[in-house]
Amino acid sequence: MTVPILRRLADLRAQHATWIRAGEVVGVVPTMGALHAGHLSLVEAAKATCDRVIVTIFVNPRQFNSPEDLAKYPRTERADAEKLAPFDVDVVYVPDPDQIYPDGYATSVSVEGITDVLEGTFRPGHFDGVATVVAKLFLQTGAHKAFFGEKDFQQLMVVRRMARDLDIPIEVVGCPTVREDSGLAMSSRNMRLSVEALEKAGRLYPIMTGCADRLAAGETFDQIEPEARAALQAAGFGEVEYLDLRCADTLAPLQTPTRPARLLVAAWLDGVRLIDNIAVPQLSD
């Protein structure tokens, strides 16, 4: 089965209008392509609760921090279309760049507060790029529901805040991270890891779950952090940009998981920046 690819907003809108006239629920799965099982789990979630599903593929230049990173980002449209074929999605929207950023484009969407920490510290401007393109994709697709992975936990929070603040009538649905057998979170960036580095990357998740177990047993974050960083170094990771315990609702730093909490990490391995996060079982006050 071939997937129906649309590249122009006018075509997407014409298609969307017929669905809305029929009273159908439209879901969107925004992606930058290089699809993996994590993305496909979002498509499955969308298919389960929506009458119509749009997958968007757009490598958004505004969310990259360096031209090199943008240039290295995998572009695999044909393989992506093959992966989507069995899912019977209604439209794959692969907008031409001028459909998102036409000549003279001058608007940016910026979410305050929750973007000042973690990814925001190390990737200045990244979330403005994400919020801007996602706002456009929400408005262009007119979807009722949008599906995002918890792997990018802070992104999920930013997108939820943006949709709420701008009164975009869409439900943002967070879906669990899909992992390799080793526990490594699926990511398009994993494609850039060598076989040896992939093996090292598999150490990240057990180190994180080990931290979560100790926090759940009552140790403080300050107590476990040095050993966790040392374990990452011993596993072959380079710079650890952050390893933090944060409140899952506000991203405020925590010492103990007395509220719903997330352990979040960003670390370099073999020239590739990996991020991951897990929920930490809550302790009573």
Ligand code: PAF
């Ligand atoms: O998570 C991604 O793939 C991107 O940040 C998104 C949400 C598609 C926006 O470009």
